[in-house]
């Protein structure tokens with residue numbers, strides 16, 4: 363795909379359903395009794411991998427491309443799969459499903475693509491082993507493929523060294539099968555969609571500070587889940603609307619859960635003209651329409667507890683920083699190194715190729731904004747967030763920006779280029 367400087371972006375857009383919430387709807391719908399209906403489900407490759415895994419575990423899941431119907435069989439309704447489970451490119455699928463598999467009375471092998479086989483799984487192997495499961499990294503490198511032998515689980519109070527919703531969710535999902543209340547305490551609060559959705563399905567979950575606690579053996583009941591638009595996908599249009607001259611974009615029906623809204627806070631901190639309209643608290647996830655207009659931005663410091671609330675948005679925040687006045691410093695974001703790609707290295711390398719003033723650090727980056735970017739060939743490293751971030755950079759740069767492996771947007775936003783094109787005023 364190639365991108366060039368454009369004059370303006372204008373119009374309304376609906377981004378696809380939230381990826382984190384779509385995964386959880388399939389998982390909890392499978393463990394609930396009765397038929398769960400999911401609308402605005404993200405039909406991206408990662409969430410389709412989750413559907414595929416639960417079908418292999420004996421759950422009938424209908425998908426007509428619009429609505430998903432999951433014929434859940436209750437907490438004890440999964441059956442031993444006859445094939446290896448394949449999580450594809452999805453860390454969320456791999457880690458969350460491991461928590462469920464850890465409690466089954468059968469053995470499963472779980473793998474994924476080349477990128478997944480490099481991502482750290484010790485972070486879930488450790489707590490799930492403490493609960494009594496037998497989980498082996500088949501290659502002995504702490505990564506997938508994993509062999510998971512389920513067992514009767516013990517409740518634990520786990521203190522996680524990382525603020526990771528995937529770790530927290532794996533332990534809480536295993537806790538559904540434990541012999542007492544299971545809690546997870548993290549350094550900072552990470553996204554809480556598992557806790558909210560468990561409650562919505564009838565589970566008992568409490569939270570206090572950075573600790574979430576789940577009660578075992580709930581009777582989960584089928585629900586109608588309406589998935590809000592994904593703020594992580596909206597982030598590309600937020601940035602584009604702020605940076606492209608003479609732009610105004612309304613992004614409708616986006617989830618603005620406070621454990622996910624760091625991008626909005628950072629944009630405001632940078633001086634952005636961004637407003638929330640039609641804020642709707644009626645569901646378990648709060649939503650709003652986000653209106654952005656071209657703005658003059660200032661550099662900022664992003665660190666500490668806000669990091670988990672914007673972790674997937676840091677690549678596009680780095681693009682914002684390149685066009686802001688002054689310096690932006692991002693710290694406490696070492697987790698970026700263990701995503702689909704090493705997002706610190708890949709952003710620093712690609713932005714340097716475009717003549718940005720950027721330096722990588724151990725846990726983030728330092729960007730001096732206000733220097734024009736020049737188009738070049740950008741290797742997405744098959745990381746969807748990198749491809750989408752550089753598509754936006756390409757709209758702001760001199761010359762041609764060519765992105766290789768650009769089809770990887772399929773992971774979280776299959777219609778990304780089409781939707782972006784619909785806003786372009788040429």
Ligand SMILES: O=C(O)C1=C[C@@H](OP(=O)(O)O)[C@@H](O)[C@H](O)C1
Nearest residue numbers: 382454525526527528529673674
């Ligand atoms: O729980 C989730 O749905 C996710 C949690 C985050 O990962 P970590 O838990 O590894 O921080 C995030 O980066 C990922 O895109 C989705």
Ligand SMILES: C=C(OP(=O)(O)O)C(=O)O
Nearest residue numbers: 451452453454674701747
């Ligand atoms: C890190 C991501 O997802 P996952 O961990 O599920 O692969 C992402 O979508 O940016």
